[in-house]
Amino acid sequence: MAMPIVLIALLLIVQVGVVVRDAMALIQAAREGARVAAVTDDDGAAAEAVRRSAGPLDPTRIVVVVDPTSGERVRGASVTVSLSYADRLTIPVVSKLVTFEVPLRSAASIRIEQTPPTPTPTP
Numbered sequence: 001m002a003m004p005i006v007l008i009a010l011l012l013i014v015q016v017g018v019v020v021r022d023a024m025a026l027i028q029a030a031r032e033g034a035r036v037a038a039v040t041d042d043d044g045a046a047a048e049a050v051r052r053s054a055g056p057l058d059p060t061r062i063v064v065v066v067d068p069t070s071g072e073r074v075r076g077a078s079v080t081v082s083l084s085y086a087d088r089l090t091i092p093v094v095s096k097l098v099t100f101e102v103p104l105r106s107a108a109s110i111r112i113e114q115t116p117p118t119p120t121p122t123p
Helices: 003-040 043-052 092-097
Strands: 063-067 078-088 101-111
Touching: 003 043, 003 063, 003 078, 003 092, 003 101, 043 063, 043 078
Parallel strands: none
Antiparallel strands: 063 078, 078 101
16 A cells, blocks of 8 residues: 555655756756857857757757857956756656656856957958
8 A cells, every 4th residue: 555655755756866967967068068158259159068068958948148248258257157947857657746847057157268269250
């Protein structure tokens, strides 16, 4: 009789582990995005780096905000990449019992140590 309750409790624990894994992946993606934003002065490249390094996350659901935006960065200042992601419950039994999204947020800041390169015009 207690077996279904124990099984659901175990699946809830597994679901918490999946959410923690996704939060850690979002933290790493924010760091990678900030590094690219500090080096390239290109918001698009930073967003692409975030999506590439997001691991198990759905890249289409990651919202990327880079501050300051491209062209406004100066040497010695810092650039911050802020991410938000709505994590959906994925364990089958748990997602049937509880249906909601867990909002995850992460931000990373890196100091710009060199003047970002200016793009060369192409003829």
